Amino acid sequence: MAAMENKMKVLIAYDGVHPIQYFINDLKKAGLPKDVDALVMTVVDAFMPPKNSSHVSRPKSAVTYIDAMLERAEARIEKQLALAAKTADKSAKSLRASFRGWTVNFEVCTNSPAWAIVKKEDEWKPDLIVVGSHEASSAARFFLGSISSGVLIHSKCSVRIVRKHQKSLKQASRIIIGVDGSLGSQAAVRVVAGRVWPKGTLVRLVAGFDQNIAFAVALHHLPGVKMLNLKDETQEDWMRQMTGPFTKTLTDAGLEVAGTIKAGKPWKVLVEEAEKWKADCVFVGARGLGMLDRFLLGSVSNAVASRSRCSVEVVRLNSERSRKRKK
Numbered sequence: 426m427a428a429m430e431n432k433m434k435v436l437i438a439y440d441g442v443h444p445i446q447y448f449i450n451d452l453k454k455a456g457l458p459k460d461v462d463a464l465v466m467t468v469v470d471a472f473m474p475p476k477n478s479s480h481v482s483r484p485k486s487a488v489t490y491i492d493a494m495l496e497r498a499e500a501r502i503e504k505q506l507a508l509a510a511k512t513a514d515k516s517a518k519s520l521r522a523s524f525r526g527w528t529v530n531f532e533v534c535t536n537s538p539a540w541a542i543v544k545k546e547d548e549w550k551p552d553l554i555v556v557g558s559h560e561a562s563s564a565a566r567f568f569l570g571s572i573s574s575g576v577l578i579h580s581k582c583s584v585r586i587v588r589k590h591q592k593s594l595k596q597a598s599r600i601i602i603g604v605d606g607s608l609g610s611q612a613a614v615r616v617v618a619g620r621v622w623p624k625g626t627l628v629r630l631v632a633g634f635d636q637n638i639a640f641a642v643a644l645h646h647l648p649g650v651k652m653l654n655l656k657d658e659t660q661e662d663w664m665r666q667m668t669g670p671f672t673k674t675l676t677d678a679g680l681e682v683a684g685t686i687k688a689g690k691p692w693k694v695l696v697e698e699a700e701k702w703k704a705d706c707v708f709v710g711a712r713g714l715g716m717l718d719r720f721l722l723g724s725v726s727n728a729v730a731s732r733s734r735c736s737v738e739v740v741r742l743n744s745e746r747s748r749k750r751k752k
Contacts (some may be wrong), residue, residue: 426682432458432460432461432462432528433457433458433460433461433552433553434461434463434550434551434552434553434596435452435457435461435462435464435551435552435553435554435555435556436461436463436464436466436542436545436546436549436550436551436553436554437463437464437465437466437516437520437554438466438468438538438542438554438555438556438557438572438576439465439466439467439512439513439516439557440467440468440538440572441467441498441509441512441516442557442559443514443557443587443589445515445516445519445520447473447587447588447589447590448516448520448521448555448557448558448587449519450589450594451555451587451588451590451591451706451736452524452555453523453594453743454590454594454598454705454706454736455585455620455706455736455738456598456617456620456621456622456626457620457621458620458621459525459526459527459621460526460527461524461526461527461528462527462528463520463524463527463528463529463530464529464530464531464532464545464549464551465513465516465517465520465529465530465531465532466531466532466533466534466541466542466545467509467510467512467513467515467516467531467532467533468509468533468534468535468536468537468538468541468542469502469505469506469533469534469535469536469653470498470533470535470536470537470538471501471502471505471507486663502535502558505535506533508679509533510533513531513532513533514531516531516658517529517531518529521576522644527691532545537606537610538572538575539571539572539574539575539576539579540575542554542556542572542576542580543575543576543579543580546580546581546582547581551582552582552583553582553583553584553585553738554576554583554584554585555574555584555585555587556573556576556577556584556585556586556587557573557574557586557587557589558586558587558730560596573586573729573730574727577639577726577727577739578727580741581741582741583616583711583738583739583740583741584711584738584739585706585736585737585738585739585751586730586731586736586737586738586739587736588733588734588735588736588737590705590735590736592703592705593727593741594627597623597624597625597626597627598622598626598627598704598705598706599626599627599629599702599703599704599709600617600626600627600628600629600707600708601628601629601631601694601695601699601702601704601706601707602614602617602628602630602631602671602708603631603632603633603691603707603708603710603711603725603729604630604631604632604634604667604668604671604705605667605691605710606667607710608710608742609709609710609711609726609740609742610671610709610710611671612710612740612742613708613709613738613740614630614671614674614675615674616708616738616740617675617678617680617708618674618675618677618678618680619678622678622679622680624679625681626680626681627680627681627683628675628680628681628682628683629682629683629684629685629693629698629702629704630668630671630672630675630682630683630684630685631685631687631695631698632667632668632683632684632685632686632687632691632694633686633687633688633689633690633691633692633693633694633695634686634687634688634689634691638648646679648744663689668684668686672684685698691725692724692725692729692732693728695707695709695725695729695733696728696729696732696733699733699734699735700733700734704735704740705734705735705736706735706736706737707729707733707735707737707738708738708740709725709726709730709735709737709738709739709740710726710739710740710741711726711739711740711741711742718752726739728729
């Protein structure tokens with residue numbers, strides 16, 4: 426039982442539209458452990474209206490017509506569920522074949538997909554939710570998709586938005602972490618440092634700064650970082666000092682680390698740097714409860730998730746449940 430409690434739990438929301446190989450290729454570059462407890466969830470977007478109450482007086486012809494409509498709807502949904510179950514089962518088998526140490530199960534249901542996934546999260550309490558996203562056009566990337574967007578907004582755990590990988594799996598993974606000194610970006614660094622990465626994995630800490638960051642620094646003293654006097658120091662000096670501890674954390678984990686600090690809107694800097702550097706994934710902190718998290722990186726996570734051409738993992742602060750399980 427103890428071993429099971431220590432397993433990382435990953436909920437894979439699979440719609441059957443994208444090939445499951447997209448997910449497999451991405452997860453192979455996600456640094457996940459070898460003993461994951463995974464659940465493939467496929468949701469049939471359908472609603473079954475309740476049957477008429479017996480006490481409601483209706484003409485016999487109307488009752489017969491409505492009952493016939495309900496029967497056809499039930500038959501159609503049952504057929505969709507059966508097809509979804511076959512798809513989910515096949516996907517689970519592919520995941521088991523690709524990740525031999527994983528325990529992979531599947532589940533299908535009818536509901537609004539985003540709502541069903543978030544509801545399952547509350548029940549199953551995963552550490553990470555993996556969802557697919559559009560990648561065919563810039564417009565599709567901009568709107569992200571109602572399902573992935575809904576999960577990203579309402580989920581309480583970290584969410585990974587999967588996009589098709591263009592590079593060979595044999596190439597070393599390239600990871601970008603958006604940093605701004607907030608608790609969210611600190612959590613992103615800890616998550617990357619805690620993953621299992623192959624030798625040669627490259628990490629780039631990317632910070633975009635503008636007047637907003639200067640204003641936030643003046644209001645907030647970040648834990649573990651010496652506060653600089655903005656009258657004497659530049660924004661770049663502050664950002665370099667901030668990324669120092671992050672670099673050490675990642676280097677101690679055996680990763681090759683570099684840093685990039687650029688002027689501009691943080692989300693735009695991250696997206697452009699990921700494109701230029703051909704990153705496999707961008708890790709960003711999710712919006713927290715505090716004013717600083719919302720002000721600095723909160724809106725950035727959504728912007729990066731919707732505009733990036735590579736996968737994006739939005740990291741939320743570890744819950745008490747996750748911390749206890751990892752001890």
